[in-house]
Amino acid sequence: MTTAKDAEGIDLDIKDAIEGYERFRMEFDRDKAFYKSLATKKQKPRLLWIGCCDSRVVPSQITSADPGELFEVRNIANCVPPSFAGDEAVGAAIEYALGALGVDDIVVCGHTGCGGIQALAEPLPPETDAHLGRWVEYTRPAHQLVAAARVPEDERSLATIRAHIQFQLDNLMTYDIVARGVAEGRIGIHGWLYDMEAGEIRAYDPKTGAWRCLLDEGAGA
Missing domain, CATH: 1.20.5 (Single alpha-helices involved in coiled-coils or other helix-helix interfaces)
Structure with a gap:
C-alpha cells in the first residue's frame, strides 16, 4: 500500500x-x-469508561465530557479479562481508578458493528494475527451463548454484542476491589450499548434483562 x-x-x-x-x-x-x-x-474523573478502541466511537464526544472527566480503558471489543487471566493492563487501570482516583462508577460500553466481536465469526489465522487471535478469544463466551440459544442469523450480531457486554460485567466482579465496592454500595457498574447509526445508547437492566434507552427514567441508575 x-x-x-x-x-x-x-x-x-x-x-x-x-x-x-x-x-x-x-x-x-x-x-x-x-x-x-x-x-x-489531581485528576478526579467521574467515570471509568471501558470501551472499544474503534476510531468511530469516541467516549468524550458521546458523553460531551471535558478533559479530566473520563478515565478511559479502550481495547478491541471492550474486553474486561477476568482477574485470573493474567492481563495486567486492564486490571491495573481498574484498581487505579477505584483505589487511587476514587471513581465510583464503571461503564462497559460496546457498540454496533464491532469488528472485534465479528472476528470470531470469521476466524483469524493464528500464524499471522497471533496477538489479535488470542485477544478476541475473550469474546468467545458470547458467541457460544448466542449459538446455544439458536438466535436467528439476522439477529446474531447484535445479540452477541449484548451478551459480550454482560459477560464483561461478570468479569468485573472477579476483581476484589470491584466486588467489595459493589457489595458495600460504593461502586456502580453499568453495561451500555452505543448504536452508531442511531446515535443512541441503550443500558442493560440486570433486574429485568432488558436494554432500555439511556434517557429513559432510571435506565442509567
Whole structure:
C-alpha cells in the first residue's frame, strides 16, 4: 500500500494530525486557565469508561465530557479479562481508578458493528494475527451463548454484542476491589450499548434483562 503524500512529499495522514494539533494549540491558548488547572490539580474523573478502541466511537464526544472527566480503558471489543487471566493492563487501570482516583462508577460500553466481536465469526489465522487471535478469544463466551440459544442469523450480531457486554460485567466482579465496592454500595457498574447509526445508547437492566434507552427514567441508575 502506497502512503498518500502532498506535493511537498509530506504524508497526508501526518499532515492532518499536525493541522489538528495546530487547532488544539489555538484552543489551548484561548483557555489556558482551564488547561493549567488540569495540569496542576489531581485528576478526579467521574467515570471509568471501558470501551472499544474503534476510531468511530469516541467516549468524550458521546458523553460531551471535558478533559479530566473520563478515565478511559479502550481495547478491541471492550474486553474486561477476568482477574485470573493474567492481563495486567486492564486490571491495573481498574484498581487505579477505584483505589487511587476514587471513581465510583464503571461503564462497559460496546457498540454496533464491532469488528472485534465479528472476528470470531470469521476466524483469524493464528500464524499471522497471533496477538489479535488470542485477544478476541475473550469474546468467545458470547458467541457460544448466542449459538446455544439458536438466535436467528439476522439477529446474531447484535445479540452477541449484548451478551459480550454482560459477560464483561461478570468479569468485573472477579476483581476484589470491584466486588467489595459493589457489595458495600460504593461502586456502580453499568453495561451500555452505543448504536452508531442511531446515535443512541441503550443500558442493560440486570433486574429485568432488558436494554432500555439511556434517557429513559432510571435506565442509567
